[in-house]
Amino acid sequence: MGDSSDVWVGSAYLFVQSTSENVLLPSLYGNPDRKPQVYKALKLAFADSTGRLNGVDMLKVHCSxxxxxxxxxxxxxxxxxxxLQSYREGSLRDSLQRHLKVSLAMSSPLPVQMELKTGAGQLDSMLLEEERCVECISQEKPNRLRDEEIIKLEESLQNLSCQEVCSSIVSSAIQTPPVDSSLPPCSSVSSLSSLPQGDTFTFQGQQFANRKITLDDHQKFAKLVSKKWKQVGRSLQANCRALHDPTIDNLAMEYEREGLYEQAYQLLRRFIDSEGKRATIQRLIAALEDNGLLSLAELLLGIHPNETAV
Structure with missing residues (x-):
């Protein structure tokens, strides 16, 4: 059978449980103030799993x-x-833990465990038989339309996104948010070995030593790139799997409360952590050039000693 998106449909039930003694997910979801935050974390985790914001639809969330x-x-x-691949490899679980931490403003990721079921039974025992799992999900036809509560949560999430993006632009112009000290240091600072001797590149007719991106580069980029951080991210994503769609849009939603500085900081952090030694200053400068951010590129290369607005 061909993969026809307009005829193929299936359903499954994902059971999610917190393994923390102090946190019950049904209690959080039952709290009107916390429910949108838990829903947002679920939505972003599912988007990460498929690479599309609406790759998986939520029809209803039951508290049991x-x-x-x-x-x-x-x-x-x-x-x-x-x-299924994301679920099998644990990526879905890790993504949900990370999004719950951010959405709920927790000091550390909330540990969770999952089970995936259909009417045919638990799928966890047959995850290596992917086609069999797909067939089980295909046989489980959705028995309902999207729940009214889910529709309201979608609307509130969209409204919240619009309001907070506007407010973050205003707040970032007034002050630079501090770097989250609870986050582990970037791999570019402490764990990557030096680049080969003699590795250079050309910028504005001058030769510069190619090197790993430093913490100082990272902070200056986040402070000065402003609203163009997404454009720079899309320039970097060509050869960086960690930034492929919908990662950049997800980062915008995930860190919208913190403002433009943190969104830009997390973008570059994702690039550095994914690319390792290949996360070089040359690639960052090229992305800045692509988007007309020459003054920021000059600053990072030490051409102008004083920081200026981009």
Whole structure:
């Protein structure tokens, strides 16, 4: 059978449970103030799993202590396979833990465990048989439309995004938010070996030594790139799998409360952590050139000693 997105449909139930003694997900989701934050974390984690913001639909979220039971709908075989791969490798779990930490403003990721089920039974025992899992999900047809509560959460999330993006632009113009000291240091600072001797590149007719991106580069970039951080990210994403869609849009949503500085900081951090030794100043300068940010490029290369606004 071909992968026809307009005819193929399937459903599954994801059981999510916090393994922390101090946190019950059903209690959090039952709290009107916390419910949108938990929903946002789920939505972003599912987007990470398929590489698309709407690759998986949530039809309803049930609270059944100690689980949140999320009824999922798939309208595309390929998205279903990507979801299963992410679930099997633990990427979905890690992503949800990370998004819950940010959405709920926690000091550390919230540990969770998951089970995936259909009417045919638990899928965890057959995850290595991907086509069998896809067939089980295909046989489980959705028995409902999207729940009214989910529709309201989607609307509130969209409204929140618009309001907070506007407010973050204003606040970032007034002050630079501090770097989150609870985050581990960037791999570019402490763990990467030096680049080969003699590795150079040309910028504005001058030769510069290629090197790893330093913490000082990282902070200056976040402070001065302003609203163009997304454009720079899209220039960097060509050869960086960690920045492929919808990662950049997800970062914008995930860190919208913190403002433009933190969004830009986390973008470059994702690039550095993913690319390792290949996260060089040459690649960053090229991305800045692509987007007309020459003064920031000059600053990072030490052409102008004094910081200036981009």
């Amino acid at each position: 202590d100690p689980h949140l039971i999320v009824q999922l709908k798939f309208c595309n075989r390929e998205n279903c396979r990507k979801f």
